[in-house]
Every structure is written in structure tokens, then in C-alpha cells.
Amino acid sequence: MRRPAAGAALAVLGAASAAQSQDVLYKNFSEVQVTGAVTATSSANSHALIMYNAEYEHPGISDLPVTENDAKAIQKLFEGMGYPARNITLIENSSKAAMKRAVFEFTAGLTEESTVVIYYSGHGISFGGDSRNYIVPVDLDPEVSGGARELRARIFKDRAVNFNDDILGTIKLAGPKGLVVFYDACRNSPIASDDSTKSVGSESSFVPAKIQGTAVFYSARQGETSLASLDRENDANLSVYTRVLVSKLAQNPTMRLSDLHATVQSDVSKLAREKAGGHRQQPVFEDELDYSRSDHNEFCLATVTVNGVARCTGRDEILTPGGGRIENAAITDTSPGVTPGTPGVVAGGKADTERLYWESVKDSDDPREVQSYLDLYPQGFFAPIAKLRMDRLRTAAQSDPEPDHRPDQRSDQRTLAEAAFWNSVKDMDDAEMIRLYIAQYPDGQFRPLAEARIAQIENAAVDARQVEAMQVYQTALAADTQAAYQSYLNTYPAGEHASAARSHLTRMQSLHQPSWCRGAASLNGAERAICDNYELGRLDTSLNAAYGAAKAQGRVTASDQSNWRTNVRDACGMVPSCVAQASRDRINHLQTAAYRPTAPSPSPTSRYNACPASNGDWRVQGVSTGDWLNVRSAGRSSAKAIGALGYNDVGISVGTCQSDGWCQVRMGCITGYTFGKYLGRGRSQASGAYTGAYHVVDHPLNELLNVRTGPGTNFPVVGELAPTATNVQVGDCQRVKGWKLRWCTVQHASGAAGWAYGQYLANQWGQKPN
Numbered sequence: 001m002r003r004p005a006a007g008a009a010l011a012v013l014g015a016a017s018a019a020q021s022q023d024v025l026y027k028n029f030s031e032v033q034v035t036g037a038v039t040a041t042s043s044a045n046s047h048a049l050i051m052y053n054a055e056y057e058h059p060g061i062s063d064l065p066v067t068e069n070d071a072k073a074i075q076k077l078f079e080g081m082g083y084p085a086r087n088i089t090l091i092e093n094s095s096k097a098a099m100k101r102a103v104f105e106f107t108a109g110l111t112e113e114s115t116v117v118i119y120y121s122g123h124g125i126s127f128g129g130d131s132r133n134y135i136v137p138v139d140l141d142p143e144v145s146g147g148a149r150e151l152r153a154r155i156f157k158d159r160a161v162n163f164n165d166d167i168l169g170t171i172k173l174a175g176p177k178g179l180v181v182f183y184d185a186c187r188n189s190p191i192a193s194d195d196s197t198k199s200v201g202s203e204s205s206f207v208p209a210k211i212q213g214t215a216v217f218y219s220a221r222q223g224e225t226s227l228a229s230l231d232r233e234n235d236a237n238l239s240v241y242t243r244v245l246v247s248k249l250a251q252n253p254t255m256r257l258s259d260l261h262a263t264v265q266s267d268v269s270k271l272a273r274e275k276a277g278g279h280r281q282q283p284v285f286e287d288e289l290d291y292s293r294s295d296h297n298e299f300c301l302a303t304v305t306v307n308g309v310a311r312c313t314g315r316d317e318i319l320t321p322g323g324g325r326i327e328n329a330a331i332t333d334t335s336p337g338v339t340p341g342t343p344g345v346v347a348g349g350k351a352d353t354e355r356l357y358w359e360s361v362k363d364s365d366d367p368r369e370v371q372s373y374l375d376l377y378p379q380g381f382f383a384p385i386a387k388l389r390m391d392r393l394r395t396a397a398q399s400d401p402e403p404d405h406r407p408d409q410r411s412d413q414r415t416l417a418e419a420a421f422w423n424s425v426k427d428m429d430d431a432e433m434i435r436l437y438i439a440q441y442p443d444g445q446f447r448p449l450a451e452a453r454i455a456q457i458e459n460a461a462v463d464a465r466q467v468e469a470m471q472v473y474q475t476a477l478a479a480d481t482q483a484a485y486q487s488y489l490n491t492y493p494a495g496e497h498a499s500a501a502r503s504h505l506t507r508m509q510s511l512h513q514p515s516w517c518r519g520a521a522s523l524n525g526a527e528r529a530i531c532d533n534y535e536l537g538r539l540d541t542s543l544n545a546a547y548g549a550a551k552a553q554g555r556v557t558a559s560d561q562s563n564w565r566t567n568v569r570d571a572c573g574m575v576p577s578c579v580a581q582a583s584r585d586r587i588n589h590l591q592t593a594a595y596r597p598t599a600p601s602p603s604p605t606s607r608y609n610a611c612p613a614s615n616g617d618w619r620v621q622g623v624s625t626g627d628w629l630n631v632r633s634a635g636r637s638s639a640k641a642i643g644a645l646g647y648n649d650v651g652i653s654v655g656t657c658q659s660d661g662w663c664q665v666r667m668g669c670i671t672g673y674t675f676g677k678y679l680g681r682g683r684s685q686a687s688g689a690y691t692g693a694y695h696v697v698d699h700p701l702n703e704l705l706n707v708r709t710g711p712g713t714n715f716p717v718v719g720e721l722a723p724t725a726t727n728v729q730v731g732d733c734q735r736v737k738g739w740k741l742r743w744c745t746v747q748h749a750s751g752a753a754g755w756a757y758g759q760y761l762a763n764q765w766g767q768k769p770n
Helices: 015-021 066-080 096-108 149-159 163-172 240-251 257-275 350-361 367-376 383-398 409-425 431-440 447-479 482-491 498-512 525-532 534-552 558-572 576-592
Strands: 046-052 088-092 115-121 178-184 214-218 284-287 304-306 309-311 618-620 628-632 641-646 650-657 662-667 670-675 679-681 692-696 705-708 717-721 728-734 743-747 753-757
Touching (some): 046 066, 066 088, 066 115, 088 498, 096 163, 096 498, 115 163, 163 178, 178 240, 240 257, 257 284, 367 383, 367 409, 409 431, 447 482, 447 498, 482 498, 482 534, 498 534, 525 534, 525 558, 525 576, 558 576, 641 728
Parallel strands (some): 046 088, 046 115, 115 178, 178 214
Antiparallel strands (some): 618 650, 628 641, 628 670, 662 670, 692 728, 705 753, 728 743
């Protein structure tokens, strides 16, 4: 799906080399590397929308951890194929509203000259009699009870994302030249199944739906399941379909779509059949593209320029930078039998420019052209070879008496003029000046070099914009305000960190937008200002805390607070600065108002003794940062889990160990057995994403926060934290099925130690571990 772009010829690998490269099958997204030739500059109008849903909120829908790795592999693939970073949008673990909003923002950056690739990995669903496919967002509630079957189906469709209408329909409004979809949701599974498949609630998770102007790749046929892994390959972290897809495209990124499908289908089907016990998985391809909008009546995801013509390649036509071997553009290899890389593929540095110049003159029979290289690079890498070439050409000229072989004087002057022109602009950083050379000498001997230099300048400009965008994003992170993140998104709506900035805004909304904002029928001006501005929401939260404390001490009444809201705050209308100042003044008043003597409410006292100090010499090792280590009631894997240790817990005391490797452990109030493989000596704690000091928030002031032996209410309570506790030391926080926020390992000076729910913990910036 590319337009032709200028470039230079590439070498075709021999059959043996192609066969060798086909053996590569990536297992992790970090391994993905594009090795096939591609003209990066021709991808300027290429856009990619990558979506995955891995972590579902409802316990009735199984999580799909492999989808995150699949999406990262696809993102790395497109980056290696030359798609500009600003054109790649990643939508991660998205709710229905957030997904639709992100698709609108992505579409806003498209034009009729754009080509678009969509990749989705996650749960999908279809309905009988409906030709449309539906994506399952992470916030979907699958529980639909009562009513007619048609009504239940309508409710479920309303909760899902209509892929055909909400995604494809929106994007097609921009009129892109071509639209290619990789829909990896072809997996059958009942709700709450334990297998890692990608459909929810229907016999088939997709229906073939020929969509005009679109090519759609499905990872399996209707009714088949798409494998997450192969037998005996526990180290593979990519699904089978995505592994084959990225491996084939990395090797041959310019393959025609029809050839791509044939190759992927063949390999996926063979792998499933031979390495998964006869499993049937046959990917499907539906091609409804408008080939009249393609420059050469063919479509591929990227093009390569061969002999000045941008083109796609066949399945067995493997092109690489360089004469039959893969090499970095900035590396010059003069080993016997190896031809240095050719121009137009990847713009390198000055060393690459010199090499490209040498290639343009090294086979010339005109000594002046060879001399022009020596004039430009007198100490160049190829200077010794150039001098030898000059000597041979002079000797040949002296031994040839034929006058017809002498160059024409006018040709001499034109060649010298062209060389002088090129010499005057070649080191400029202005691409337009170098384009003047091409306009003046469209067939000039330095044109390949000029095109490579233009690509180099434009790539440098892109890099500079990326650095500037990174600086703006870092400034937003430091400020951590709604205005800062919104400013980044206004300037870089499709930037590299746009998804992260939106996630921060979503975090701020969940943390600081008052609950009364959602679903309120009518709001006055001041209330609308608070709901629209998360900083005002943060102030409102602080105000409520100050009011609650003052009311508990008898220093203010509900009537007092109501009068202030009506007469002071609401008088500000929709002026954020006025609302902010009024709120700050009220907080200060509530915190400093004279105390009205009343009988103080007694502070709740913990019913539990302090836990023993965690001063052992052992720590947890070898456990993933996204997991914890179970502590069981006996030394066997079938014993009940009675507690858990964080992946970075230290200070563990180890007792006796059994011959089968199970050891008795104690940490604070958690005692039991765990497998010795995951224990090692040491007291230095690894810092996690949530490590630090927290305080208890949003908890009833007349109750204590439970501390348990493990992450969840199925574990026993062993301690309690005061509703105003501060300096609560958090080591790690983990997601637990069925809980919206994370559970965290905590330790406090009061002696409470174990796991507490993150809903009631916040760091110094008021952030909860969500």
C-alpha cells in the first residue's frame, strides 16, 4: 500500500539465502528486526492503528497476556518498515469510550493519500444473522439476564465496539487509498474459560464480511481457534499467527498482500498441524481493495525502489540492502565478493554518503569522474583504490590513439558544471537546495547521492521533532497536570507518547473528577468547571477531606458548608481561577478555624498485635514483576495458599527445607511454605513501579483499613491501618482478577504488615496504584 518513491537498485538474494532466512521464527517482540530491503521515505503517508485488550475488568472474561506482546511486535515491525513514529497509534487495554475517542483522533490525521493498516488482538464476538464483527472492550460487562434473546443480543452489542462501523466506518470517512486489517480475534471460548483464546460467548468470534475498499486478514477460519503457543515452547511469548506474520514481513516487508497471505497461511497451518497435535488453524484473507487507486495495480505494506521504480515483491523475491547480504547502511564492507550497499534504502551518515558517491563513479571509464571523488574526499576510504583506477585510465588513454574516443568539449564543460553545482550544495542542510540540483540535472550522475542526502536531512528533521516532542512530554510528566498533558496532545495528537498522555488524563479523571460529575442531570457553572478541570477536582477532594475532619471535630456544620458553596463558590460561575481561589481559602479556613469543644470521637484501635519485624536474610528471586510468590499451608503445590510474598520482598526468615525443595518461611505475620527455588540470600530490595511511601485515603474515619496475608479478601486479616495513617511503605502492587485497582504489599511503623487494597492508598501526588 505504498506510492512509488525514488531510490536505487537492490540485490536479489539467492535461493539458498532465502531458504535460510525462512527458518527464523521470532518468539519475543524484542527479537523483531526488519532485515529485508524497504524504501523508508515512501512510507511517509503510511499509518498504523494497533489495538490490543489484554486485561479485562470483569472476572467472567479471561485475560489475554499474549496480546500485549503481539501488539508490541507489530509496532516494532512497522517502525522497522519506515512508518513514521507520529503515524503509529497504539491503543492499549481500552474501554469502549476511550477506544472510540482514540479512533476519532487517529482518523483526524488521515488524508486521501494515506494508507492505513489496522491490527487488533483481543476478545471478539459475533452474532447470528449479523454480518458485523464486534470487539470486546476491557470494561464490558458480559452479564445480560432476562428478556428475549434478541433483546439480550442488542444489549450486548451496545456494550461492545462495532468493528465494522465504529472502527472501519470511521476511518473510511477520511477516504484513504487503501485499508488493510489484521483481525486476530478468531478464537472460540466460553465466558470465564481458562484457555487463552480470543472470543467471548459466541460459537465464532468473527464472521467473514467483505468490506469494499478493505483487505482483511483473519488469524483463523470461522469456527477454528487461534493458537497462543506451540507444544513444548514455553519460552515463546507471541501467538502463533503473529509470530509467523512478523517473521515473514521482517524478512520481506514489501511482499504483495496476496503472497503474504499464502505464505502466512501455509506456515501457520503447518505449524499448528505438526507442532500442536494436529490442530487446525487456517488463516483467511478477504481482498476488496480498489486496485485502481494503486500506482502499479498492486498493494503491499511498504515498497522498495528498484532501478528507480517503487514496487512490491513476490513471496520468493527477497531483497536486502547490499549485494546479497544484510548490512547496516552506515557500514562499508570491501571484503572480497561483497558489494557495498546501494543508495535509496536507508539514509546513513557521512561515511555512507561517501560510499554512495564512490559507487556512482567507480566503474566509469572517464578519469574526470573518478577524479571528482578524489577532489571531494582526498583522504577518503576509497582514495587508494580511486588513485589506482586513475592510473589505469590514464595508461589506457595514452595507449589509445583513436581521436573518436576523446570526450566532447561541450560534454566536458557540462560534466564540470554539474560537479561544481553538486559540490556547492552537497553539504547543505537544506533539502530544497539539493532538490534544485535534481531539477537542473534530472539524469545527473549525482542524483542517487542527492536523493540519499535529501532522505538524510528529512530523517534528521523528523528526529529533531521527536526530540522536541519528548521534551514537551517530559515537561508534562514533571508538572503532572491536566493542562500540561493536554498541551502535549494539542501539539502532538498522534505523537509517540500520545497514548501515555491520554492514559494520564484518564488516571487524573478517575482520581480527581468527583463522583457526582458522572450522571448528574444538571450542574451549575462552578460545578461544570470542577468536572472539566481535574486540578479543580483535586482541590475539591482536598476540600471534602478538610470539611470531613472539621465536621468530625465539631468545628463546622453541614449547613455552614452548604452556605459557603451557594454564596461563595457557585458565585464564581465557570471561571476556574475564581473557583480555585475560593476552594483554597475555604480549605485554609477549615484547617485553622477555632476548635469548638465537643466530646471527641474515640480513635479506633486495631484488634491485632503488631507483626514480628521482617529482619531475615532472604529475599524473593526469579519471580516476574507481574506476579507474586504463594505461601502455602504445607510443603506441596496442592496445599492451600494462605498468603503471598511480593516479587521484591526482602527480610524473609527461612526455616527447615524439605528434600523436595519446599521451605518453611516467615515474613511479618505471614508464615507457611514456599518453594526454595524462588528464595535467595540478600536484603537489598528491587525498586518496583509502585515502590514508595503512601498514606491511607478515602477510608471511613471510624473504621480501620484491613491488612491481609495475600492480595484479596480470601486471605485472612492480620493487621489494620488507621484511616489517617501516613508513611505506609509499599513494596509492590499487583493486579488481581475481579478487582479494579491493585493490591499492594505494605509495612507500617504500627506493626501492620501484609497486603492492602490500593483503593485506599495514595502516594505524595495523590495517585492510587491503578
